[in-house]
Amino acid sequence: MAVTEDILRKQFPILGLTVNKRPLIYLDNAATTHKPVAVIDRLRHYYESENSNIHRGAHHLSQLATEAYEQARENIRKFINAGHNHEVIFTRGTTESINLVAYSFSKKFLNPGDEILISEMEHHSNIVPWQIACENHRANLKIIPINDKGELRMDQYRELLSDKTKLVAVTHVSNSLGTINPVKEIIRLAHQYNTAVLVDGAQAAPHIPIDVKALDCDFYCFSGHKMYGPMGVGVLYGKEKWLEQMPPYQGGGEMIKEVSFKKTTFNELPFKFEAGTPNVADVLGMDKAIQFILEVGHTDIARYENDLLKYAIDRLSELENIQFIGTAEQRTSVVSFLFTDIHPYDTGTILDKLGIAVRTGHHCAQPVMEHFQIPGTVRVSFALYNTKEEVDALVNALAKVREMFG
């Protein structure tokens, strides 16, 4: 399937909406993307003709649903090029994936005086779980700083790494700046100290191919809803060697082998980490979303989105008093900016009135805002269904904002 605007846009019913009597222009895809018909239909089909609890019950429906669920796991394994199906754990989303590792990995491997490294550009979801883990295990959290372009200071990273570093947690793509981090190099350096690396891939998954084998990462996390799939579902990839040793995160059904009041033995991977009835429907929806991405093709997506990003930066540069936040060499799909003389909240309010959805504020990355000493930004984030006409409409709307406040 080629990325032709007409064909693509028709697959997203919500893009036909009007907001404040204007056609919706949705440029908040880093928050969540919209869902193609194929994904919506998949959810409906599951509830209409497959719904049942899985991995138990010998009846027909249960078998259908179990097969579909495990097929989805296999498809996702292929999508990220993992070695084994049981290295793919289904979670509620990136946040839960990170929390799982922060809890279980730390319980087993984090000792007093050890260090965890994160970066200054992390989303709060990749900060707070590590703060909690460090507090629980009397370990220390260290921060890799960023430069003024919004890139990681690799020189500083090298200095921070040591035998004390138990884990490095970094984002693949920054949600507030769009920076693509050199995760492969980050991982290579960490492995010299036998340090595990967790990659937050929430913002990468919809835009760039993920190959956990080539990266050699120890953990990789992403969410369904940011890549055209349903909300409330996500993935944790973990290397078998870690997952085997880590204790369960939550207790309940599915994750046990045998239960007695004296002693419970835990199920094998991946079920050890999937307590309770799984979110089958949304896993199947996410599977469909991944199929959708593969059908369009990563090469076409990247070419199209990069072209759009470049066009947006060029057009936005025409505006007076605009300051871009995040100008990394390697970046994708996000433009963060503010007018030096207009508060981002004011800009966002008027854009909303004009039917344009953007995100304003600190984007759950307050340390980034602190680095640049700003109250927040206006963040425009693209998906494969956005168009140059929408960028033009954005620029016209921003000109209107300047007229009103300037």
Add this chain to the structure above:
Amino acid sequence: MSGIKEKEQEIIEEFEIFDDWMDKYNYIIELGKSVPEINPEYKKEKHIIRGCQAQVWLHAEYKDGKVIYTADSDALITKGIIALLIKVLSGQPPQEIINADMAFIDQIGLREHLSQTRSNGLLNMIKQMKLYALAFQKSKS
């Protein structure tokens, strides 16, 4: 009619003349530019009401049985709405402030600014204004 309801009515009538949202917002922006800035000595951490998108500073004092509010915000639209809130609530007796339902915000079509998603500090500002009124009322009895 209470003092608060009278003020609300004035604002509702003012807003009736606007045909479209842009006139309305231009007016709010003008109000924002004109709001009496809070005394700089109150514009610090202690008086801040944090929102994820915009911040508000609020100060209250009790004079002759009435609560006097001054406030500020870093965003102009928020500041304009603050001007409206102050117009309605400042200079009123505590009990009336506590009882105020602030229905006028809805009637002039600005309710969206008080929603949780906006997170601009306004919702908490109203709460804080009422808490001040409650505290002043308690301290006098």
